[in-house]
Amino acid sequence: MTDFAQSARDATQAMRDVFPQTPLQRNAHLSDLYHAEVYLKREDLSPVRSYKLRGAFNAMRKRPDVGVFVCASAGNHAQGVAYMCRHFGKKGVIFMPVTTPQQKIQKTSMFGGDSIEIRLTGDYFDDTLASAQAFCAESGGHFLSPFDDEDVIEGQASVAVEMMEQLGKCPDHLVLPVGGGGLSAGMLSYLGTQCQYTFVEPAGGASLRAALDAGKPVSLDTVNTFADGAAVGQIGQKTFARLKDVGLANTLTIREDRLCTTILEMLNVEGIVLEPAGALSIDALQDLGQSIRGRTVVCVTTGGNFDFERLPEVKERAQKYLGLKKYFILRLPQRPGALKDFLGFLGPDDDIARFEYLKKSARNYGSVLIGIETKRASSFDDLFGKLDAGGFTYQDITDDDLLAQFVI
The missing domain is CATH 3.30.70.260 (ACT domain)
Structure with a gap:
């Protein structure tokens, strides 16, 4: 993995020409609550309020000859691709489901400007994905996966590079949300066995656990899209190849209703706005309990693209859970x-x-x-x-x- 580590450091250095590193902040409230040194790696404070622009940047940086980048996404990946298309002066075609909230469409359009074209197609994501891939086959555009791409995985590893520089060491325990696996695969590949890991998934989209049980990526029968930034129906082939040995004992699944209590706690107590997937790592701390007492813990808050029209639903789900x-x-x-x-x-x-x-x-x-x-x-x-x-x-x-x- 030496070559991977150097490539991740090179990618991180190149990113500094585009956006600054995200903060690594000690959180006094969580540290006192869990009797540990709890740090938050604030990916919710990136220019697009998620880590997704990292993978998009690295993939585009390494493919200068591609004229058109294509993606299918209703959320953070779309915004990251849009942002980087504008930066590199590339044309982007972004496919979104017809049911995508207007707020997400507007933000994607704002980040991409004239560099991108948004196409709304399909009531469900699978239909949208099929349309995007068909477009690539017809037009020769390059399909940019949100996670199952080696350059994307390498780009997401920049989170680990920054964390190590900011903390000055590897934390004792690293808590990572998992969707398609791009972030966790990248950080694990960079850090190796230097720390203990907990990989966290929403209960309605636990594709890593399903793959670990089956020994290979499998498609979930149903997916609860509440934590849409991490609710993926099947983990990536390339990402699972890097995660296949993590062990079920190092994974957690979080009920969506309980996750809402953490979203509200961070908003009301700390003034931190997190989307459901972005709160997963913090929510997991209550399950880790005594095992992290006296240790240095880093939670990656992966995104803060929260639509405040969802706040009444979040409050209701939290009240029901409690x-x-x-x-x-x-x-x-x-x-x-x-x-x-x-x-x-x-x-x-x-x-x-x-x-x-x-x-x-x-x-x-x-x-x-x-x-x-x-x-x-x-x-x-x-x-x-x-x-x-x-x-x-x-x-x-x-x-x-x-x-x-x-x-x-």
Whole structure:
């Protein structure tokens, strides 16, 4: 790997003509919380608010004869490619799903300017990817993978090069988010066995764990795209070749709802804006617990492209995970005073956030959809105990994703 390490250092040096290194910051809040020296490698502070421009830069730098670069992405990779197309004066054609939020389209357009063309095609990413690859076959454009490309992997390794220079040593423990594997493959290839690793994936897109289980990259049956920066249906062939020996014991999967608590914590306590994938490494610290006590730990915060229109969803998911908000369907007797009886069961910290009632004259009971917020999770034990004692029939649907999609 000596040649790889030197190439990664060369790439890092070349990047300084385009953008400065991202900060490595000791975080006092997390350090005190986990009794460790916790540093954040702030890739969310790059010019495009993610590390993706590194791989795009290195791939374009090493392919000066390519006239047209093509990618398929609805997020950070698109923005990194757009930024670098403008820098190198290259034409870029960026394929995005029709369902891509307007904010992401506008940011990609802003970074690329006249150097890029955005094509919206396909309702799902697989359709978008197929269109991009078909365009390359017809036009001779160069398809730039977001992770499964040796030059991209080498470019992402620049995060490790900078971290070593800034810290002055290798950390005891490095926490890395994993999507397609470009960042983790690059950093692991550069650092080797100098430190302990934890590779973190969202529960709804754990493609590395699936590949480790199978011994090869496999396609996930379903992917939860909430943490879209790391929710990948299949890890790359080239990246897995570098990650195949990391071992399941060094991987973690994080529930998306729990991840929301960390997004809010970093926003409210530290004023740091992170996208879901960017918060994965920090969220993992609570699982590492005593194992990192007294050690130097670096968490790579991979991105900060957070659309604040998603904030209500993030807050709701965090409340549900913490047990502070629940939805349930109540069978309410159609008699005078029944609603008053129910309201009398609520405690001083219980707040009705949702109430929908349809009275049907031909029935003795009506169905009520109720959302309750509270300050203590134990308040729901008190409420449900009172409902049981009062003879009310109810169904908690908070964790029923299918039903919640239709009624919440």
